[in-house]
Amino acid sequence: MDKLDRNSLEAPIIFTAALVDGMGASVCIKHLKAGETLYVEGEDADYCYEIMSGAMKEYNTLEDGKRQVAEFYKAGDMFGFSESSDQLHTAEAITSCAVRCYPRDAFMKTVAASPALSASFLDTLMTRLHRARERMVMIGRMSAMQRVATFLLRLADDADNQHTTHLAMSRQDIADHLGLTIETVCRTLTELKKQQIIVMEAARVFSIADLPRLEAVAMGARGRLH
Amino acid sequence: MDKLDRNSLEAPIIFTAALVDGMGASVCIKHLKAGETLYVEGEDADYCYEIMSGAMKEYNTLEDGKRQVAEFYKAGDMFGFSESSDQLHTAEAITSCAVRCYPRDAFMKTVAASPALSASFLDTLMTRLHRARERMVMIGRMSAMQRVATFLLRLADDADNQHTTHLAMSRQDIADHLGLTIETVCRTLTELKKQQIIVMEAARVFSIADLPRLEAVAMGARGRLH
DNA sequence: CGAGGTATTGAGGGGGCTCAATATTTGTGG
DNA sequence: CCACAAATATTGAGCCCCCTCAATACCTCG
Numbered sequence: 001m002d003k004l005d006r007n008s009l010e011a012p013i014i015f016t017a018a019l020v021d022g023m024g025a026s027v028c029i030k031h032l033k034a035g036e037t038l039y040v041e042g043e044d045a046d047y048c049y050e051i052m053s054g055a056m057k058e059y060n061t062l063e064d065g066k067r068q069v070a071e072f073y074k075a076g077d078m079f080g081f082s083e084s085s086d087q088l089h090t091a092e093a094i095t096s097c098a099v100r101c102y103p104r105d106a107f108m109k110t111v112a113a114s115p116a117l118s119a120s121f122l123d124t125l126m127t128r129l130h131r132a133r134e135r136m137v138m139i140g141r142m143s144a145m146q147r148v149a150t151f152l153l154r155l156a157d158d159a160d161n162q163h164t165t166h167l168a169m170s171r172q173d174i175a176d177h178l179g180l181t182i183e184t185v186c187r188t189l190t191e192l193k194k195q196q197i198i199v200m201e202a203a204r205v206f207s208i209a210d211l212p213r214l215e216a217v218a219m220g221a222r223g224r225l226h
Numbered sequence: 227m228d229k230l231d232r233n234s235l236e237a238p239i240i241f242t243a244a245l246v247d248g249m250g251a252s253v254c255i256k257h258l259k260a261g262e263t264l265y266v267e268g269e270d271a272d273y274c275y276e277i278m279s280g281a282m283k284e285y286n287t288l289e290d291g292k293r294q295v296a297e298f299y300k301a302g303d304m305f306g307f308s309e310s311s312d313q314l315h316t317a318e319a320i321t322s323c324a325v326r327c328y329p330r331d332a333f334m335k336t337v338a339a340s341p342a343l344s345a346s347f348l349d350t351l352m353t354r355l356h357r358a359r360e361r362m363v364m365i366g367r368m369s370a371m372q373r374v375a376t377f378l379l380r381l382a383d384d385a386d387n388q389h390t391t392h393l394a395m396s397r398q399d400i401a402d403h404l405g406l407t408i409e410t411v412c413r414t415l416t417e418l419k420k421q422q423i424i425v426m427e428a429a430r431v432f433s434i435a436d437l438p439r440l441e442a443v444a445m446g447a448r449g450r451l452h
Numbered sequence: 453c454g455a456g457g458t459a460t461t462g463a464g465g466g467g468g469c470t471c472a473a474t475a476t477t478t479g480t481g482g
Numbered sequence: 483c484c485a486c487a488a489a490t491a492t493t494g495a496g497c498c499c500c501c502t503c504a505a506t507a508c509c510t511c512g
Contacts, residue, residue, distance in 0.1 A: 060359070060363055062363065062367055062446075063445060063446060064446060066367045067367075068359075068362055068363040068366050068367050070359045070362065081352065082352070082356075083348075083349055083352030083353050083355075083356055088356055088359075089359075112341060112344060112345075115338060118338060118344065119338075121348075122309075122347075122348075122351070123309055125348070125351045125352065125355065126307065126308070126309030126351065127309050128355055129309070129351065129354055129355045129358060130308075130309055130314055132355060132358035132359055132362060133286070133294075133296045133314075133315075133358055135362055136294055136296065136358060136361055136362055136365060136405075137286055137288065137294040139362060139365045139366040139405065140294050140365040140404075140405025141288055141292045141293075141294050141405065143499080143500095144499075144500070170457095170458070170459090171458075171459060171460095172458085172459095178366075179362075179365065179366025179367065180500080180501090181500075181501055181502080182458095182459080182460095183459095183460080183461085183500090183501075183502085184499090184500060184501075186459065186460055186461080187460085187461080187500095189460095190460075190461080202509095203458075203459060203460095203508080203509075219289060220288075220289060220290055369467075369468095370467075370468065396489095396490070396491090397490075397491060397492090398490085398491095406468080406469095407468075407469060407470085408490090408491080408492095409468085409469075409470085409491095409492080409493085410467090410468055410469075411491095412491065412492050412493080413468090413492085413493080415492095416492075416493080428477090429476075429477070429490080429491060429492095
């Protein structure tokens with residue numbers, strides 16, 4: 001497999017406009033503070049959601065308390081369409097958020113009624129499936145160094161503001177996303193700093209100082225700690 | 227997250243019948259021997275496929291030769307609907323197979339034209355997304371013992387013939403599916419045999435001797451080698 | 453400025469990988 | 483049907499990456 005692609009997963013604009021048009025009054029907006037949950041695994045999946053501002057994460061918790069963060073979502077992303085009538089994940093605000101809520105039945109009906117919306121929706125689902133599989137490869141087959149490098153590359157690419165990139169999520173969130181521990185994430189970042197591949201302006205602000213080398217590391221070159 | 231569900235992923239019967247009806251002549255059947263590829267990562271994704279008999283695997287290969295098996299497919303399963311115009315995985319026959327091939331454009335059009343088909347298709351996609359995320363949890367957060375136990379449980383459940391279950395895939399395939407090495411898979415199976423939790427009638431035929439303990443192991447009880 | 457959360461660094465141990473040898477099964481041709 | 487080769491599976495020894503446990507630094511907000 002050539003390098004993991006880093007295309008954006010943003011819901012097309014058509015999505016929002018057509019949905020709000022079609023569903024009107026039944027759509028509402030919810031505001032969340034950092035740390036609040038939008039829904040919890042197991043509860044009824046009555047709504048689909050679209051992030052208007054802020055960042056969220058969707059995760060599962062195992063019996064022993066370990067977490068796996070399935071996805072991070074940012075403004076423009078849609079989520080919460082569970083295939084069952086229950087939520088299969090927990091969604092939690094990372095920063096304070098504004099979220100548009102679509103009643104699930106009406107949402108599905110509106111999507112089904114419009115070929116364009118259906119196509120967009122399918123695209124989103126398939127892209128997300130693809131991403132999930134990419135991350136399976138990452139978690140199952142890559143070293144800690146490769147995982148962190150790949151993660152930083154994707155973040156920088158998603159944000160594509162010229163220089164610095166902000167990390168909305170904590171080290172713990174990153175660890176839970178990459179299948180690592182928080183300590184390993186820290187050590188790996190430190191190593192990337194030492195090698196002057198990245199610069200950390202603050203704990204949650206970084207910039208890529210040497211893109212080719214970061215990409216090389218992500219591909220497996222010198223891809224270990226120590 | 228409570229225990230990973232093990233519901234079948236078979237395409238509903240409605241799928242096949244309606245599709246063949248709607249597309250008629252453009253559908254063709256292809257026969258593959260074990261080891262032959264149906265498509266290779268990067269080539270044009272012109273068709274969607276449905277397995278009529280046999281078993282297949284869909285995987286990615288990394289630069290260093292490591293593989294990640296995304297899914298195993300068996301009779302009744304549909305696959306190959308890539309979100310891009312290129313295939314993102316390689317699909318290879320595990321046993322000799324008969325595969326029904328649907329031209330991709332016509333397939334999508336037929337699905338879009340039928341609400342029932344659309345719903346089935348969405349279900350399939352979302353179930354698969356859910357499975358991919360389950361496996362992310364498994365690979366990222368579970369011990370080798372837990373992964374193998376979970377895998378055996380799912381296989382036995384999918385096959386649900388009373389007693390013994392046949393493994394179509396090799397140890398290498400299992401390892402590549404679970405994010406382990408072939409040696410670890412072997413050792414883990416040996417340990418499960420020693421503890422009389424499973425019985426191996428042959429290298430590729432097993433039966434579960436103690437379901438509650440296997441489930442307990444999958445959940446994390448005594449979930450380590452040694 | 454203190455308190456609590458978040459992040460970093462260190463020391464040590466273990467689970468699973470690597471390398472290697474052997475056993476078993478499968479496939480092929482005589 | 484057997485013999486041989488090739489592929490697949492199993493077992494062993496040793497090591498290393500990452501986890502665990504623990505201490506310290508930093509950052510944010512009352």
